[in-house]
Amino acid sequence: MRTVDKTIGKLKDVFTISKEGNTRERLADGSLLCRDVPFARTGTMLYDQSEFAGSPDTNGDPITSPDGVIIVHRDDETLFSEPTITSFESAPVTVGHPPDFLNPDNRAAYDQGTIRNIRRGDGALSDYLLADVIVKGREGLDAIEKKGIREVSPGYDADYEPIEGMPGHYKQSTITGNHLAIVERGRGGRGVRIGDEQKEPDVAFRKKTWGARLLNAITTNDADGIEEAIREGADEMPERVKPTIANTSDEQVATVEQDDQKRHTEVLDAIHDLGNKVTALVDVLTPKTTDDEQTEQDRTDEAVGAARADQRKDDLKAVEETEDEAECLTEEGKRVPTGDAAFSAVRLNTIQVAEIIAPGMRHGTVDTSASRKEQRSAVKNIRVAALESALRGPHASVVRRYVGAQPVRNMTADAVFVAFRAAGDAIANTNRSSVMPQSAYIPSHSHTHSNPAAEMNARNRAFWGRNK
Structure with a gap:
């Protein structure tokens, strides 16, 4: 049993019992301490325009780009400012980005640990913001140790100032941290990751000889x-x-x-x-290993390989399901989006409907460099969060009609999609009728004897039955 050496730049108040690598240590309760994790960098990052969902820039105008790609510039002054560093101190760790920024009401559902000792790196890491990450939850530990998921992506709020003469380019400022997500692929590149040892990060777009x-x-x-x-x-x-x-x-x-x-x-x-x-x-x-150690390593390698194969299957399934949803959302006669366009269209529609169901709900930015499975899961989580929020609001009875008595979180992705659309349409109709003068609305015979909700459910059942 020992404590961590009191080295400058290291956590000094964490009791560990063993080393798992040059930068990892095990805590007494089984948690994992990962030191010197680069999690954000200066430079430029690419975003799909749909990720901002019409959010305003510092001038109050929508964040847009002529080609749909937003180029965000982040400099030293912004990333390494005292408010930015302080805002990330003790931020929670999640597996994947949650649908909404973490707060006291939803933190328990996603919290897998915490980050500490936020500071600027030095030497090869001088362009990076570093943290010591303590992973406590089983889902987070399995993601790192069994599935080999090592990259990280910060969740934060920020302001975006348009750069004059450069359409689609924005300078990022006033960063306020919310969480750090463990992801398959982070926007910051492979340099932004949890490692077994501190190595020089790969430099984007520079191929080593x-x-x-x-x-x-x-x-x-x-x-x-x-x-x-x-x-x-x-x-x-x-x-x-x-x-x-x-x-x-x-x-x-x-x-x-x-x-x-x-x-x-x-x-x-x-x-x-x-x-x-x-x-x-x-x-x-190379240190020699015993037969038992080699067998254990072989089992670990086999498990990681199987997990990655499963991830590829999950990604293909996520693409297929998202393209099915995009087809369902596309007006008749118009071209159905596929691939990246399908994910953008489905996400944008989800954000628009979520604003109807749960006005003012905050949601994080989905990382388009994440795996397809993670992107689809993020969209489902937004829908779940919106429905759960609505069940606590004035439209609870309307939403309950479509989700039934079961918890929304336990519903399948298809069932959530159907309920989400139906509830959105119903609430939109309720909102329209509440502001329409009574004399202006004359119900037809068909409206008098029809059930719009039942018709919507019937159409959805027909669609999903056809695509099975």
């Missing part, structure tokens, strides 16, 4: 990485070009080709020899 990758693989004892770098180095050898000078004789051409081939063979032999030496060096430096 095979030599740099080889050096990094040697440094980290990554045998597979060494072999891959060597193969890439061989592939990147310059293509040999035959001499094309008109007065070059056949004998001269043959001699040049032979010399060129000889040099190429010598280089490849040297690379192969280097690879053998490096592999032998890695074997010497």
Whole structure:
């Protein structure tokens, strides 16, 4: 049993019982302490316009872009300001972004831990905001240790100031942190992640040379990485070009080709020899494992591989279900969106209907670089949050008609979609009739004897039955 060494920049008030890696430690209650986690960076980030759902910029105008892509610029002054750093201190950890910002009413449903010791990194991490992350919940621990989900994404409020002369470009300011989500893919890139050890983060859009990758693989004892770098180095050898000078004789051409081939063979032999030496060096430096340890590692690798295969299946299912919803929402005769467009259309419609069902409900920004499963789950969570909020408001009886007696959170995604649409239409009709003069509304014979809610349910049942 021991406590953490009191090193500058580290948490000094956390009791741990074992090390799980260079930057991870186990707490006495089974929680996991992950040190030095980069979770936000300066620079530019890309957003789909639908993620802002018409939110206003600092001038009060909708945040828009000519091509639908919003480019957000974040500088040192904003990210490393004292208010920004303080706002993230003790923020909760979640698995995926929740549908609404965390507050006392919903925190228990999503809270998986907390982040502490927020500060600016130094050296290679000087462009990043770091935190020490304590993961306490079982869902969060399994996401990191069993499923291999390591990237993180902060949830926050911010102001967006349009940049003059650059349509679609905005400067971010006044960041207020709310939570930190463990995600498959975060917008900040693979540098923004939980690691076993502190490494230099990958720089976006800069491809490392095979030599740099080889050096990094040697440094980290990554045998597979060494072999891959060597193969890439061989592939990147310059293509040999035959001499094309008109007065070059056949004998001269043959001699040049032979010399060129000889040099190429010598280089490849040297690379192969280097690879053998490096592999032998890695074997010497790599700690030997017992049969039991190797069996446990094999089981872990197999579990991670199976989890990733399941994730791919879940992503394909999420795409199919979202495109079905997009088709249901598209007016007859218009083109049905697919892929990214389908997710954008469904999310935008969800936000619009949520505003009808639960006016003023705040929702987080969905990360379009997240997995399809996470994006679809985020949309469902917005719908669930809106319906649950409405059940506590003046339209509770209307919403209860479509969700029944069961908890909304226990309903399937399809059932939530149907209830969400039907409740939205019903509340919209109620709102319209409440502001319409009585004399202006003359019900027809068909309205008198029909049940709009029943008709809506019948149409939805027909649609989902056809798509099964």
